[in-house]
Amino acid sequence: MMSLSRLMSRAPAPVFPAIGPGRQADVERLLSRSGLRAAATPRDAAILLVAGDIPGTAAAPLARVHDQIPRPRVTVSWGHDEPDAIAARIAEAWREVCAGGEGEGDRLPDEPPNKWKGVGPNGQGGKGMMGGVPYGRPMAMTGPDIRDGLQLDRYTARFGPFAPMLPPGLVLEVTLQGDVICDVTVETQPFAQPADADAPDLCAARMLRLLGLAGPADRATAGKKPRGVWMRGAVPGGLGSVDGAGDARDRLSRWLSGTPVTASVPDIPALLKGAEWSEAMLILASLPPSAILRACQTPEAA
Amino acid sequence: MLTFGIILGWAVLSVLFALAVLPKAHATAPQAMPFLGGGTPDTHAWQRFHFRPYTMSLLFVAFEMEMMFMYPWAVVFVEEGIKALAEMGMFLTILSVGILYGWREGIFRWE
Incomplete structure (x- = not known):
């Protein structure tokens, strides 16, 4: 058993980053190091990296992310330490976890958000398929599909501020039917990031990571050639066209060749409405973080 | 007796295996929530959504069944000859009309 945990601690440490204002570029460069691995979800992680000062409004979401990491x-x-010092601290924490340490307890109470209740004696039943409140949440109600008007369930949820596919701090309230985005509103604008978050290598790495090309993404962040075969072909043509900055594929090509992209995005919700989830995330990743922040800051035209 | 022993042995082994891989950790309420990057959902995640490849998969199943009919037909064809070929030709023609109808209705369009 002892040797098994030692073997495990030699694997890259799975880190889920909660990125605060101004720390996006630092965290992305840190997690492209060889001993660390950026986990896609908290369930895949053992270490929560909190970078920078998380504002009070994001404290409750941070607690939820913290509790979703398995024990x-x-x-x-990460305050203002050097990246090397943080990498060493993460490595030490990972050894501690692998050795079977107790770890941290929950921050939130172990209670469903509402009581599981329906008309039946065991909490079951209600109107049609939408009965009861299983696991404390009501069932989704139907609405017309935006493509063909078929009556289907609409799922509304807030994504962010620590969703790895969104810019840190951005909270979107999204209404989905299956994977089609019916409605988007910007709840909270992303945290301000210094200009180094717009660096071409980091922007290209974000898109490559979304496309499942983690290896080329890490190599791009480390300043090497990404060594992928026809990577721009993985992005569908004509996706997320913006005046003066081409479509998502053009922007990826420019970033891969080391050219920064400046885009002025008119309206984030208009860009994402009607897209499938994977397309919408690719569109957001294909815009420089500063452009998304500017689009969220300008008051939306009614 | 030996057969009975093997069946019983396998049953006991599979139950033991199931018990061994049974999840030990109890998922707390925050862990049972879908991961939304710290956000919260309004409703339960169970929902009915538009399964886009549905019509395409129905068409696939229809032609899969047609291929299954062709195996016994191959035996009959050896005995009956040209008559069986004509019968299968009629059957395939009717099915192909179905494809043309579906095509006109737009079932091959991804939307």
Whole structure:
């Protein structure tokens, strides 16, 4: 058993980053190091990396993300230390987790958000298929599909501020039917990031990571050639066209050749409405973070 | 007796295996929530959505069944000759009309 945990601690440490204002580029460069692995979800992680000062409005979401990391878990806060020092602290925390440490307890109470109730004696039943409140949440109600008007369930949820596919801090309230986005509103604008978050290599790496090309993404962040075969072909043509900055594929090509992209995005919701989820995330990743922040800051035209 | 023993042995082994891989950790309420990057959902995640390849998969199943009919037909064809070929030709023609109808209705369009 002892040797098994030692073998495990030699694997890259799975880190889920909660990125605060101004720390996006630092965290992305840190997680492209060889001993660390950016986990796609908290379930895949053992270490929560909290970078920078998380504003009070994001404290509750941070607690939810913290509790979704399976036990044993460790939180590492990154204030103003050097990246090397943080990498060493993460490695130490990972060894501790692998050795079977107790880890941290939950921050939120172990209670469903509402009582599981329906008309039946066991909490079951209600109107049609929409009965009851299973696991404390009501069932989705139907609405017309935006493509062909078929009556289907609409799922509304807030994504962010620590969703790895969105810019840090951005909270979108999205209404989905299956994977089609019916409605989007910007709840909270992304955290301000310094200009180095717009660096071409980081922007290209974000898109490559979404496309499942983690290896080329890490190599791009480390300043090497990404060494992928026809990577721009993985992005569908004509996706997320913006005046003066081409479509998502053009922007990826420019970033891969080391050219920064400046885009002025008119309206984020208009860009995402009607797209499938995967397309919408690719569109957001294909815009520089500063452009998304500017689009969220300008008051939306009614 | 030996057969009975093997069946019983396998049953016991599979139950033991199931018990061994049974999840031990109890998922807390925050962990049972879908991961939304710290966000919250309004409703339960169980929902009915538009399964886009549905019509295409129905068409696939229809032609899969047609291929299954062709195996016994191959035996009959050896005995009956040209008559069986004509019968199968009629059957395939009717099915192909179905494809043309579906095509006109737009079932091959991804939307």
